[in-house]
Amino acid sequence: MSSDKNHEPDENMEHEHEMHGMEHEGKSHHAMMMEDFKKRFIVSLILTFPVLILSPAIQSLLGFELKFFGSLIVLFILSSVIYFYGGHPFLKGIFNELKTRQPGMMTLIAIAISVAYFYSSAVVFGLPGKFFFWELVTLIDVMLLGHWTEMRSVLGASRALEELVKIMPSEAHLIKDGGTVDIRVDELKVGDRVLVKPGEKIPIDGVVIEGKTSVNEAMLTGESKPVSKKSGDEIIGGAINGEGSLHIEVKKTGKDTYLNQVIELVRTAQESKSKTQDLANKAALVLTIIAISVGTLTLVAWLSFGQEFVFALERAVTVMVIACPHALGLAIPLVVAVSTSLAAGSGLLIRERQAFERARNLQAIVFDKTGTLTEGKFGVTDIVPLADTDKDEILRLSASLESDSEHPIALGVVNSAKEQNLEPDNVEDFKSIPGKGVEGSIHGRRLKVVSPGYLKENGIELQNDQIEKIKQQGKTVVFLLEGDRPLGAVGLADIIRKESKEAIEKLRSMDIKCMMLTGDNRFVAQWVAEELGLDDYFAEVLPHEKSQTIKEIQEKYTVAMVGDGINDAPALVQADVGIAIGAGTDVAIESADIILVKSDPRNAIDIIRLSKRTYSKMFQNILWATGYNAFAIPLAAGVLISYGILLSPAAGAVLMSLSTVIVSINAKSLKMG
Numbered sequence: 001m002s003s004d005k006n007h008e009p010d011e012n013m014e015h016e017h018e019m020h021g022m023e024h025e026g027k028s029h030h031a032m033m034m035e036d037f038k039k040r041f042i043v044s045l046i047l048t049f050p051v052l053i054l055s056p057a058i059q060s061l062l063g064f065e066l067k068f069f070g071s072l073i074v075l076f077i078l079s080s081v082i083y084f085y086g087g088h089p090f091l092k093g094i095f096n097e098l099k100t101r102q103p104g105m106m107t108l109i110a111i112a113i114s115v116a117y118f119y120s121s122a123v124v125f126g127l128p129g130k131f132f133f134w135e136l137v138t139l140i141d142v143m144l145l146g147h148w149t150e151m152r153s154v155l156g157a158s159r160a161l162e163e164l165v166k167i168m169p170s171e172a173h174l175i176k177d178g179g180t181v182d183i184r185v186d187e188l189k190v191g192d193r194v195l196v197k198p199g200e201k202i203p204i205d206g207v208v209i210e211g212k213t214s215v216n217e218a219m220l221t222g223e224s225k226p227v228s229k230k231s232g233d234e235i236i237g238g239a240i241n242g243e244g245s246l247h248i249e250v251k252k253t254g255k256d257t258y259l260n261q262v263i264e265l266v267r268t269a270q271e272s273k274s275k276t277q278d279l280a281n282k283a284a285l286v287l288t289i290i291a292i293s294v295g296t297l298t299l300v301a302w303l304s305f306g307q308e309f310v311f312a313l314e315r316a317v318t319v320m321v322i323a324c325p326h327a328l329g330l331a332i333p334l335v336v337a338v339s340t341s342l343a344a345g346s347g348l349l350i351r352e353r354q355a356f357e358r359a360r361n362l363q364a365i366v367f368d369k370t371g372t373l374t375e376g377k378f379g380v381t382d383i384v385p386l387a388d389t390d391k392d393e394i395l396r397l398s399a400s401l402e403s404d405s406e407h408p409i410a411l412g413v414v415n416s417a418k419e420q421n422l423e424p425d426n427v428e429d430f431k432s433i434p435g436k437g438v439e440g441s442i443h444g445r446r447l448k449v450v451s452p453g454y455l456k457e458n459g460i461e462l463q464n465d466q467i468e469k470i471k472q473q474g475k476t477v478v479f480l481l482e483g484d485r486p487l488g489a490v491g492l493a494d495i496i497r498k499e500s501k502e503a504i505e506k507l508r509s510m511d512i513k514c515m516m517l518t519g520d521n522r523f524v525a526q527w528v529a530e531e532l533g534l535d536d537y538f539a540e541v542l543p544h545e546k547s548q549t550i551k552e553i554q555e556k557y558t559v560a561m562v563g564d565g566i567n568d569a570p571a572l573v574q575a576d577v578g579i580a581i582g583a584g585t586d587v588a589i590e591s592a593d594i595i596l597v598k599s600d601p602r603n604a605i606d607i608i609r610l611s612k613r614t615y616s617k618m619f620q621n622i623l624w625a626t627g628y629n630a631f632a633i634p635l636a637a638g639v640l641i642s643y644g645i646l647l648s649p650a651a652g653a654v655l656m657s658l659s660t661v662i663v664s665i666n667a668k669s670l671k672m673g
Contacts, residue, residue: 041086041145043086047078047082049091050078052134053358056131057131082137091142093110094111103289108291113136113139116317118138119313138309189250194247196245197243202248203242204251206234207234214227214243216234216240236258237259244336263664277565291320291423297316298636298638299315315637318637319633322656334667342672343607347596348594355593358469358576358610359577362512363512363556365514365562365604367514367515368564368571373528381493383395385487392420397442398413405429405432425442433450446483447561449490450481472523476492477490513536515534516534516536519541522540547571562601579596624663625659
C-alpha cells in the first residue's frame with residue numbers, strides 16, 4: 001500500500017508515519033484512517049436510506065410514490081451531506097494526485113461523484129434531466145466500504161510488526177546488591193545481570209551465567225521444540241523461559257538486539273519495492289489514463305449518436321468508476337506484506353525483495369562448507385576396531401581419557417561419546433603426553449589416546465586399508481592403545497549437519513545444482529561432496545577468490561550463495577541471491593539478501609518455495625485486479641446495449657469492490673508450506 005503511488009500518494013507518508021509510530025504507544029495513523037473510513041461509511045449509509053426512498057427512480061422501480069413540499073430540497077440536502085462528508089477523502093485525494101501529476105483512483109472517483117452531484121443539483125434547480133443522487137450516494141458508500149476493507153487488510157498484514165514489538169517485555173529483574181530491582185528494559189546496560197524466573201519472557205539478548213532451562217524461541221526462529229540453555233549459552237530477548245531460573249549477562253541493548261534487527265529487516269522488506277510492484281504501479285497509471293480517455297470518448301460517442309446527455313453522462317461516469325485501479329494498487333503490496341511476515345515468522349528474514357523474487361528462478365546453489373553444510377566443530381566420524389574391543393567401548397575409553405582436556409580433538413571425542421550416551425570411566429594416574437596425546441589407568445588397564453606421530457616415534461607398525469582411506473579423506477586420526485597394543489582408531493572431522501543431506505536431495509529433485517565452496521583442503525571437500533551427493537565442489541578457495549568463483553558459475557546459472565562467515569561476504573554480494581545462514585556474523589548478515597535464523601540449510605528450500613508461491617500470488621492478483629476491466633469497461637460504455645446489457649454506476653462500483661475483496665482474500669491465503 002505504501003508504494004502505491006498511483007493509488008493514494010498521501011498514504012505513502014502515512015504508512016511511514018505508521019511504521020515509525022509502532023515504536024511508540026498509541027493508535028497508529030493507519031488505524032486512525034481505517035476508523036475514519038468506517039465512521040464516514042456508517043454515517044453515509046444511514047443517510048442513504050432516505051435518499052433512496054425520496055429518489056423518483058427508486059419509487060418508480062418499487063411502484064410507490066412519496067412526494068411532499070420540499071421533498072426535492074431534502075433529497076438535495078441529504079445527498080450534499082453524503083457528497084461532502086462521505087466523499088471528502090476522494091475530493092481531498094484528487095488534489096494530492098494532481099499535485100504529484102499522478103492521476104489515479106482518487107481522481108477517477110472524485111470526477112465521477114462530482115459530475116453526478118453537480119449535474120443532479122442543477123436538475124433540482126431547474127435544468128431538464130434525471131437525478132443521479134441515488135447512484136451518487138451508493139457509489140460513495142461502496143467506495144468507502146472498499147477503502148475500509150482495504151485498510152483492514154493492510155493493517156492486518158502490517159500487524160505482524162506490532163506483534164513482534166509486543167514480544168519484548170517492558171521490565172526486567174536487575175540483579176543488584178544481592179537482590180533484584182525491577183527496572184525498564186530500555187534502562188539496561190551491557191554487562192548488567194538480570195534474573196529471569198520460570199515462565200517469564202527473556203527481556204534482553206545476553207549470555208547465561210547461571211542456571212539451566214529450556215526456552216521457547218518459536219516466535220523468533222520458528223523452531224518448534226524448546227531449546228536447552230545452560231551456562232555460557234547465548235539467549236535471545238523475547239524467547240519464553242521454561243522450567244528453570246536464569247541469571248543472564250546483558251550483551252546487546254536497544255537497536256542492536258536481535259528482535260530490533262528483525263523488526264528493522266521486516267520493515268525494510270515491506271517498504272522495499274519489487275519489480276512486480278513497479279509493474280503494477282505502471283499498469284495502474286495506464287488504466288487511469290484509459291479510464292479518463294474512454295470515459296470522455298463514451299460521452300462524446302453517445303452524444304454524437306444522438307443520445308440524451310443524461311444517458312451519455314451516465315455511461316461516462318460508469319466507465320470511469322469501473323476502471324478504477326483500486327484492486328490493482330492493492331494487489332502486490334498486500335502479497336509483499338503477507339509473504340514478508342510469513343517468512344519472518346518462520347525464521348526467514350528478507351532484506352532485499354528483488355533478490356527474494358529472483359530466488360524462484362535459481363538454477364544453482366553454492367554452499368559454504370564450514371558452519372553451513374557442516375557444524376563447524378570436530379566430531380567422530382569413523383571408529384576402526386584393531387583388536388577385540390567393540391566400537392562403543394573404543395569411543396567410551398577414549399572419551400574417558402580425553403574428558404579433562406580442552407583440545408578440539410578431545411572435545412570432539414567427548415561430545416560424540418555423550419551423543420551416544422556412553423558414560424565415561426574414572427581415570428587414575430592421568431598424564432598428558434605433550435604434543436602426542438594422553439594416558440591414564442582405567443580399572444587397572446594402562447591406556448593411551450595418541451597421534452600417528454606417537455606410533456611412528458615408538459616404532460608401532462600398523463597397516464590398515466580402512467585407516468588409510470580415512471586419512472585420504474583429510475580426517476584426523478587418533479589411536480587408542482593398551483600399553484603399546486592398538487585397540488582401535490578414531491577418525492574425526494568437521495561433522496556434516498544431519499539436515500544437509502535432506503536439503504541437497506530436495507534441491508536436486510527441484511533440478512537445482514548443488515555445489516560447495518570452501519577454503520578447506522580438497523580431501524575433506526571431496527569427502528563432504530561425496531557424502532552429500534553434491535554436483536560439484538571448489539576446494540582450497542581463498543576468501544577473496546570466492547567472489548570470482550561465484551562469477552564464473554553465474555556464466556552458466558542463476559546462483560544463490562549460502563554462507564555464514566565474514567569470508568563469505570564478497571560471495572554473498574556477488575551471487576544473484578545471497579543467503580546468510582544461522583544468523584551468521586554481522587558482516588555476513590549485512591552482505592546477504594536473505595537471512596536464515598536457524599542453522600538449517602533446508603530453509604534455503606523454504607525460501608525458493610515461498611518465492612515461487614509469492615510470485616504466483618502476485619500474478620493471480622494482477623489478473624483478478626485487471627481481468628474484470630477487460631469486459632466491464634465495454635459493458636459500462638454500452639457496447640452491448642442492443643442486447644439489453646448495461647452496467648449501472650452502482651453495479652460497476654460493486655464489481656470493483658468485489659475485485660478488491662478477492663485480491664485481499666487471495667493475498668491472505670498465501671501459506672508457507
